Structures are given as structure tokens and as C-alpha cells.
Amino acid sequence: MTGGQLTAAPAADIELGRYLSSECMTCHGAAKADSTIPNIIGLSEMHIAEVIKAYRAKALPNPVMQSIASRLNDEDIAALAAFFATAKK
């Protein structure tokens, strides 16, 4: 992705991200270093978006995450990624 495309992209909807993130926090709220459920707070937008899209495409294996990701559209994923990138524990 080029810088020009980044500038042209619509701003992610942080409030939507906050609402959608509540579903994630059911499992991800207490992630420890050795947890099977990783911490997602403070991760980069690009990393979060890539991982969710990989679950949506079933390129990553966990059925819980595949199910959660299956109903997220690109706008939802951008909103979630933007929210978690700026969220604090």
C-alpha cells in the first residue's frame, strides 16, 4: 500500500470499533504471555487487520475466530484495527 492510498482511505470509525471490540474482549481481556488467546490491545492496525482477514478467509485455523471474523466486513475490520491500535489496557 502506498502513502497516497493511505491518505485517500476514509478514516476508520473508532466508535464502531469500540462497539465491535466488546465482542473481542469476552476472550481477549486477560491475555498473558503464554495464553492461547493473545493480547490484541495496542497491536498495529495493519497486523490486526491482516490477522482478522486471514481468519475470515479461513487461512488461519481456529473455528471461534473464523466464526467471529466471518461477519466482519472491511469497514468493520478497519474500525476494530483502529480502535485496538489506540486502546490502552
Next chain:
Amino acid sequence: MTEITRRNFTVLTGASLATLSTSLFAPAAFGQGKPRLVVVGGGPGGATVARYVAKDSAGAIDVTLIEPSKTFTTCFFSNLYVGGFRNLKSLTHNYDKVRKAGVKVVHAMAVSIDRNKKQVVYSGGGGVISYDRLVIAPGIDLKWDSVPGYSEAAAQIMPHAWKPGPQTELLVKKLNALKDGDLIVMVAPPNPYRCPPGPYERASMFAHVLTKKGHKKSKIIIVDPKPAFSKQAVFMDGWERHYPGMIEWQDPKIHGGIKGVDPKTGEVKTDLATYKAALVNVIPAQMAGKIARDAGLADASGFCAIDPENMKSKVDANIFVVGDSSIAGDMPKSAFAANSQAKVAAMTIRAELVKSRAFPARYSNTCWSLIAPDDDIKVGGNFEPGDGKIKAAPGFVSQKGESADIRRQNYKESVDWYSGIVADIFG
């Protein structure tokens, strides 16, 4: 937003001050002060709503949680206590962090709701509290008479252990006292009930404990009023692999009807046979908590109809019902479901009280069940409003023949999920 300094704030007119007050705090439509949310019940549904509304409204909504107990022992994972994998302390949580999120926690029993006055009366300290919005999350009550011969007193001999705490401890005490060759009979509940896979995970944990003690002749019979149960194929496959011949499940076609129990003799009577058991675990039929029923929120089923778009009671638009007390369509009665419903309710409540944005409701659920050490199965999926109910989208369920690695990973995931959800509920 225009910056408001002390200097220009003091010269605002009365009219503009009123406008400012509305735009900043938006409580004007609800009279003096902040709008008030009262939540009855501090479990996975109630505590989640209270904490999310307080946290996300940053003090703009006055949130009070009424819960009699100072600590909450989770029903979810209590089967792992039965199996010896957890102690009760690890399943017990306090409300310190709920308070820290800005919730006023009142340890009292909510005794009645006056829907016309929009007030809740509570005991233990005594008082009346008014609300702009009310959340009811009292969980379940047991229908003692749904199994002839059973009663609250009989539960001291034949524990239900479907509400965690002393009942679960009694069940474990009785389980650990069994001798090889003893019989356990479980009377399973009819639908709908809390934790659909729970009775069958519990039977698995009974078998695990007996097997670990070296029992060769002990048996567990489940007499079930249902013709089928959650994750049945994978449970039964697991029972055959880990505990061959130990667990016998009888559907109504086999037992012909559950006639009743006799706590004095330890007998369970069905059309097929009378069993004299060393341990009888009766899980009766269930209904919404008393306060919800007394407030007229429950229908003939004993549970509370809700609007699938927002978890509002169909009876009263100022009241939300979340968790096991609600009729949540295709969603099971689980902590995961209650926590999910609570977030939809919290989002709607903030939108109504402080004009925050509302989004379409989305729900999800996953239930993990342990069959034997490191052999854990799961079922789950997404839910959304549809056809006038909360409707399931195609989900996932564990399959027979999965690798031991997948089942081990499921168990570890369930343990990590437990840490996550209790942090989400209680902070």
C-alpha cells in the same frame, strides 16, 4: 467543539446554559442530575452491563448494581471443580474493579419493582432507588416440583448444584465418598435450562473422578426428559473412549418417563425401573429469577420475552432483560451469551440516555466442555436479530475423530477464555 473557558462560561445566558448542559451531559429529558441506570443481579449479564455503561459513558450515567452477595462464584467452570481441576476460590470474584469502573455496588436483595414509578425496592440496608432504565439479570430459579418428590429440602440430600457454592460443595463431598460399585443417577433437566452441555460435562467429570480412584464397577445413569442433547455425538464418543460402559444415557424412549425421586430411600423411579443410588443429582426445570416474574416480565414459559434488536423487555420499554432469564431465541443460556447480550443492552442504554451512537445488535456464543483431561469439545457461532428472535447463523461444533492436539488446545483455550471473560465481567 468550541473551547469553553471559565471567562466565557460565566457570561452565557440561562438559555444557552441549558443548551450546553444538554449537549454535554444530555440528561435534561430525565429530570435533574444524571440519568440513572439500575442493574439487578451481578452475574455475567448484570455486572457486564453495569461495567460497560459506566466505563463507556465516562461518568455521564449514574450506574447502580444491586447484588446481595459480596462475591460471585461462577456456575461456568464449576464442573471443573467437580472434576478436581479447579478449586472454588479460583471461580470466585469480587466487585472491587466493578466499583473502580464507576459503578455503585449495593449489596442488597432487590425485592420488588414498581414499573409505574420506575423504582426498585431493596432489602438489607433498606431503600428505594429510582431508575431511568433498569436491567434485570437475576439468572434462574429452580422449579422444585418439576421432579415429583424433589424440593428445596430434598436438595440437601440429592443436590442439584445448578447454582454454584454450597450445593456444588455438597455434590463433590458425596461424589468423593462413593465406593467402587456405587450408582450415580442424574436427573437431567428439560429445555430450556442454564448451560445446555452442562449436565453431560458433569457426568463426564463424575466418570473422571471415579476412574481416577480406580473404580471398575461404578455406574452413572442419566435419565433425561429430552430426546437429544448438546454436542451429543462427541460426548458419547468421548464416554466410550475414556469411560467404556460407565455412563448410560437414557432418553424418554428408554426410561418411559421420570416418575419421581425419594430422598429418604435414595430412589429414582422411571417407567423402566427404580434405581437405588448412592448419589442422586437432580437438575430440575428452570424459570426466570423471582424478581423478573414478580414484576410481570415473564410469560407463560416462565422466562422473559425480549426485543432481539436490543434485549428490551417486550413488556416494558424501560427495562432490559439479559442472560438466563431472557428468551434469547436460538442463543443458549450461558455466561458467554449473557455477556454478549449485556453489551448490546449497554450500547442501547447509552444511546438512549446520553445519545451515543447505536449500532445493529450482534451476538455470539461459544461453550467448551471437558470430557476428560485434555479432551475438550466446543460449540458456538454468531447470532443476529431475524424472524422476530435472536437467530443463529451457521456455527461450529467439535467433531468425532479430531486429533488429541485439537482437543488439548480446546482445553487450554477454555481456561484462557475463563480468565478473559471474568476480567470482562468483573474488571
